[in-house]
Amino acid sequence: MSDTVIVLQDECILTASGKAGKLPKIDRVSRIPIEPFGDTFEQWKAALKEYNEEYLPKSLKIVLPASYSSARITQVPYAVGRQLSKMAKNVVDEHKGEDIADYSVVQSDKKQGVCLCCGSAQNDVIKQILDFCTELKITVKEISIPMEGYLKLLSQSRVYKNKTAIFLLFEENSVISVLYKEGMCLYTTRSRIFSEPGTLNFGTEIVRSISGMMQFYATTKSETPITDVYYTGCLEDDFEVSIEGIKNMNLNVRKMKIDIPFQAKGDPQFWLSCIGGMIVDKKKKEINLLPAWKEANKEEVIKNVDILSHILVPLATLGVCMVLFAAVTGWNLHTQGQINDVNDWINDEQVQAAYQEANAIQQKSDKLAEAQDQVRQMTANLDTYPDLTKKMISTIENASGRDMEVHIKTMDADTGKLTFDAVSQKVIDIPTYVQKLQKTGLFASLDYTGYTYQSQEKTYSLALSCILKSDETETEIETGGAEN
Helix, strand or coil: CEEEEECCCCCEEEEEEEEECCCCEEEEEEECCCCCCCCCCHHHHHHEEEEEEEHHCEEEEEEECHHHHHHHEEEECCCCHHHHHHHHHHHHHHHHHCCCCEEEEEEEEEEEEEEEEEEEEEEEHHHHHHHHHHHCEEEEEEEEEEHHHHHHHHHHCCCCCCCEEEEEEEECCEEEEEEEEECCEEEEEECCCCCCCCCHHHHHHHHHHHHHHHHHHCCCCCCCCEEEEEEEEECHHHHHHHHHHHHHHCCEEEEECCCCCCCCCCCHHHHHHHHHHHHHCCCCCCCCHHHHHHHHHHCCCCCCCCCCHHHHHHHHHHHHHHHHHHHHHHHHHHHHHHHHHHHHHHHHHHHHHHHHHHHHHHHHHHHHHHHHHHHHHHHHHHCCCEEEEEEEEHHHHHCCCCCEEEEEEECCCCCCEEEEEEECCCCCCCCHHHHHHCCCCCEEEEECCCCCEECCCCCEEEEEEEEEEECCCCCCCCCCCEEE
């Protein structure tokens, strides 16, 4: 029986079929482009309909696009069984917010701990995908994210097991950067590429991205140096403009090897997301957003029950009900008189007037108590978070430097959540800027999306969402990054 993986992307859908497993065998791949305009979900539906009419897959695994999902790499202390599940669940619950989320175990080492990949997506995104799959009569058995597949692809290769290196995985118009230390994933980030592959500007962007990863690694104060850079998903002629700049940082540059049986037509380096989706290790927990979505939406799973069970259960229930009916009928006759007396007392005018008066007083008391609780809660929240003063804003702006402006968007006093945009006429070095913000000591956590280019203003804009440090903030030691 053939396994099928469908990878949804902004510009196309990628498909792969074959035998899934720890070392999958892929015998067919295809790329179905979609229209650049219009409703993306309708475009995916049309492309999937085309694929379904030709190959008729019985069931499939869907990998969400990076733009409609998110990933976070986190390390927790070494644990197994229920203890690991409990820690992982806490990590997922802490970061998922309103999204549907799940996790997978990327690596596990008694000395270095456990590396988790936490993936999430919006409830509505999953619903729309499931709706058009149901309409096309396609059964979805799993829903995952691309980052999980990339990490499984790197982890299964023994060639890089003991390396401390940076891996560059190119897809469409972006690059996934993964930092590994002695075979353990430390940090991942996804960056948009604005330059044409093979140009000098392209090489500059790649070198700057690697430099940012090295600066981040320097903050860990590790004695193990980064020695190599591996890349895949990019033609050698296009990547050549980056090699000199990388070697100037005393790093070796090599093309990454894909050690997966690939019997389909095409170069495997351009089907990384499909290959990663086909890697399955039943001994390790993997991301599947489908059960989490069903649980969140309280969807009832209808199971096949044989005809005998349908007959016996109602008959047994009917017999019990008849016996209970006879007993309850006699008891009802006995208590009916008492009920009538109670009703007469309740309907008495004096009793009704006293009840209405007491009820009005109780409602006023409840409203007053509720208002007091809200005031106390608001006061407690405001006491734990600092005010957004001119001095704080000035500190944030000074961290950005002269070439960048900071536009404050929102400040939630209840949660301490501050959102603002960093705007620059130059390409923003995200890791360096994030480190400068962290050194201000103002934030307990920082999350950001990739920056966008505003063509009219000719500026790059980076959206940041930060949690201000409060008096009750607990320090969480984790090494990880967010993919947006």
